[in-house]
Amino acid sequence: MTTETNTAAAAGTWNLGDLTVNRVGFGAMRLTGSAAFGLGTPSDRDRSVSVLRRAIELGVNHIDTAAFYFSPLRSANELINRALAPYPDDLVIATKVWAGRDPSGEWWWATPDQLRGQVEENLRQLGRDHLDVVNLRIPPSRKADSIADHFAALADLREAGLIRHLGISNATSEHLAEAQTIAPVVCVQNSYGVGAPAGEQEFLRACGEQGVAFVPFFAVAGSGREAGAIAAEHETVLAVARAHDVTPAQVRLAWTLRQGPHVLAIPGTGNPDHLVENVAAGARRLSDDGVAQLQSLQQAGE
Template sequence: MTTIEDNRARGPHADDAGRRALGEDLSVARTGFGAMRLPMRDFGIPGVDPRQAVSVLRRAVELGVDHIDTAAFYFHQDVTANALIRTALHPYRDGLVIATKVGPGRSRPDGEWLSPAGPAELKTAVHDNLRELGLDHFDLVYLRFQPHDDGDLAERFGALAELRDEGLIRNLGVSNATAVQLAEAQRIAPVAAVQNRFSVGSRTDRAVLEACTEQSIAFVPYYPLVGKGGDEAVADGAVLEEIARRYEVSPAQVKLAWLLSLSPAVLIIPGTSSPAHLEENVAAGSLKLDPADLAALDAIS
């Protein structure tokens, strides 16, 4: 029913979920790491001691994670995800993919959201991220949209495409994108990844996932553990709890295994500042759910 027991003895590894291509010339483990929860528990809420955050990052790489997702707007007061990543992992090992997002930012130190960035501001944001992380180029940069964003995509995505042509960005992605925006971006430059909200409790972007699957574009769900009520602690009904009990895993691990089962395009980036939760998240990559259980999870509404 599952291979997770077999892997408990040797410990989890990010490759247990398999690997997939990212763009034309990169390969990453399907289990990555999202850095949002390192400097903050949520926007406006402080995170753990930075020393623990650094320890979690180093442990993630020890567990085989080679895809870390960050953004300059992941910060609380003077603690930033980018600085924590640089402290923990620089100089970066070969093959470690660091992805960032640019678009609407947040002002420091109060954290207020700013207006959508124009082409020049987007280019500045990429350079700022490179400096903060100590990189000379990015393997992946997403253009992040706001909900109902009807601004000029061509100018903004085109600005990132120019940085790609200059060698500062290896692959381009879009975040919070509709299927129409994805198609529009592809007319400007190749899209290697889409990062949209998706989980057992939030499936409104199914059409985007299907488009990514058909076109071999990586689909990277954010907030992968959020339940129907928007709270990670809220289980999505008795079905999820029962499946977790029978496999002797946590509901969070079931949610991650379900995401990985949806499509070979899916790359998960669960974030945490807890060493124990990190181990659980990586271990979820070896959890194989029976077809009947997958169907029961698919039926949750």
């Protein structure tokens, strides 16, 4: 039987509104294939289903997904539905809207009036009557623009009972302040990890001060982003991994979780062995020397 020190519970919990989640969760993007958004070799359906079920066994109760996580043969949402429905009572599924992909894989961005259709698509694929958390995924080209019209549209869907809680993704502190005037924000989901720029570090701290969860993506992949962890890992990360007898991915996850009790990890994988390693990272404690070495990369912005 798996002990608690090897489960997602080892890193503690955080509340997304009235929903309590273990701080180590799971990102569903890599379930659909070998490359970004499943555009490479299709995943093995049974293996993806088994990874999801194993994640639940290991205590994961926070899964991040999106309707645009699909390949010609696989859909992350439908894999989640097949693997986990009927869903455990404590499972929190978070998804994202505004971004979308048509059947050919081309990206498109929804108008405020189109967000309901994106929400309903997630509901249909997941087989649910409401969504636990919906993140408004802000386009890179809109980083300096108002999100009020889009966020207000999601707030209306929340009032209608289709959504329980709201978050924002790829956001700035200005976006958070604007959104909070419209409806409560339970989480911010941004790219973040070892070597993140100072501005993102400050935003992470500000979220904690406001009681808002900070949910990093690409915490393991880093500059590899959708393609996965880079082949040439930074020597400092490798040195810390050797000193602690863990993998570089576990170093990156342990460091990320150390940034604050409000920080939630959502590492994704289609590999059952990597899943176990990722979850176990929640119980890893880095030495002060190891943290200092990694912090030097933060200060250097590497």
